[in-house]
Amino acid sequence: MALKYSRQREVIKDFLCTRKDHPTADVVYMNVRQQYPNISLGTVYRNLTLLSDMGEIMRLRVGDGVDHFDADTSPHNHFVCSECGSVIDLKMENIDYIQEAAGKDFSGRIDGYTAYFYGLCGSCCGKLQS
Amino acid sequence: MALKYSRQREVIKDFLCTRKDHPTADVVYMNVRQQYPNISLGTVYRNLTLLSDMGEIMRLRVGDGVDHFDADTSPHNHFVCSECGSVIDLKMENIDYIQEAAGKDFSGRIDGYTAYFYGLCGSCCGKLQS
DNA sequence: ATTGGAAATAGTAATGATTACTAGTTTTAC
DNA sequence: GTAAAACTAGTAATCATTACTATTTCCAAT
Numbered sequence: 448m449a450l451k452y453s454r455q456r457e458v459i460k461d462f463l464c465t466r467k468d469h470p471t472a473d474v475v476y477m478n479v480r481q482q483y484p485n486i487s488l489g490t491v492y493r494n495l496t497l498l499s500d501m502g503e504i505m506r507l508r509v510g511d512g513v514d515h516f517d518a519d520t521s522p523h524n525h526f527v528c529s530e531c532g533s534v535i536d537l538k539m540e541n542i543d544y545i546q547e548a549a550g551k552d553f554s555g556r557i558d559g560y561t562a563y564f565y566g567l568c569g570s571c572c573g574k575l576q577s
Numbered sequence: 578m579a580l581k582y583s584r585q586r587e588v589i590k591d592f593l594c595t596r597k598d599h600p601t602a603d604v605v606y607m608n609v610r611q612q613y614p615n616i617s618l619g620t621v622y623r624n625l626t627l628l629s630d631m632g633e634i635m636r637l638r639v640g641d642g643v644d645h646f647d648a649d650t651s652p653h654n655h656f657v658c659s660e661c662g663s664v665i666d667l668k669m670e671n672i673d674y675i676q677e678a679a680g681k682d683f684s685g686r687i688d689g690y691t692a693y694f695y696g697l698c699g700s701c702c703g704k705l706q707s
Numbered sequence: 708a709t710t711g712g713a714a715a716t717a718g719t720a721a722t723g724a725t726t727a728c729t730a731g732t733t734t735t736a737c
Numbered sequence: 738g739t740a741a742a743a744c745t746a747g748t749a750a751t752c753a754t755t756a757c758t759a760t761t762t763c764c765a766a767t
Contacts, residue, residue, distance in 0.1 A: 471724090490746070555656070555696055558659070602754080
């Protein structure tokens with residue numbers, strides 16, 4: 448009996464599945480509280496960690512000091528806007544080749560990688576052309 | 578007169594140049610205090626930020642919750658050991674092509690990327706084979 | 708060389724994301 | 738039904754980093 452059902456965890460997972468913008472724990476908390484008014488922030492954090500440990504969701508450390516979460520666990524890369532901070536999915540060819548490249552002259556074992564691209568998102572790009 | 582000389586900044590930069598292990602602000606603080614006993618942690622943080630803003634050093638956000646700093650500003654990639662947490666330089670071919678790949682089907686502007694590889698370093702790899 | 712003011716410093720307090728703790732509640736295997 | 742294990746809400750603690758403040762240092766112009 449490793450894992451027990453919890454309504455809170457279900458609601459958190461369900462909410463995350465409706466979003467494609469990689470919300471932070473705090474954003475998840477704010478939203479989930481609409482349907483589940485007295486859920487605790489600690490519960491949100493614990494379940495997000497649990498779900499990502501189980502591989503049901505992904506934790507994104509994009510380098511802005513706050514963890515983001517993604518219900519889409521299929522392999523894909525992310526873009527982070529330097530202006531507005533939004534985290535966006537990238538549609539691009541597979542680049543797993545870089546993992547091979549990294550392992551060529553390395554004495555340890557490489558299990559994976561994370562790649563984040565940054566710059567200006569489409570919306571911020573337009574705004575700054577005035 | 579934008580930037581003024583400071584002995585503290587010089588000592589911090591000099592120390593960082595002697596290290597290839599990408600120390601954290603706290604490690605820099607501990608070590609610099611040997612030659613400069615009453616330097617403040619805030620001064621270390623402020624100068625590390627200043628130096629990286631000027632492009633003299635690099636700030637590495639490897640996703641372990643602590644910033645690491647690197648005096649080597651030439652383009653290269655990093656490996657993070659999942660076991661011991663050490664951050665190691667990788668000797669590998671240039672992979673800037675992934676930035677082109679990311680920009681192909683993207684409406685914004687891509688200015689750069691960060692790629693971190695993870696797994697077991699050579700030393701931890703050996704220890705876990707018992 | 709003196710000096711005025713901008714930039715830097717030490718020391719400390721504040722911030723903010725995340726984790727830990729605790730007493731009580733829910734789930735579930737028997 | 739029941740008991741143990743897992744979970745929860747609420748709160749306190751942690752820890753990296755930033756902000757604040759009174760004082761000191763650097764340096765360009767006199």
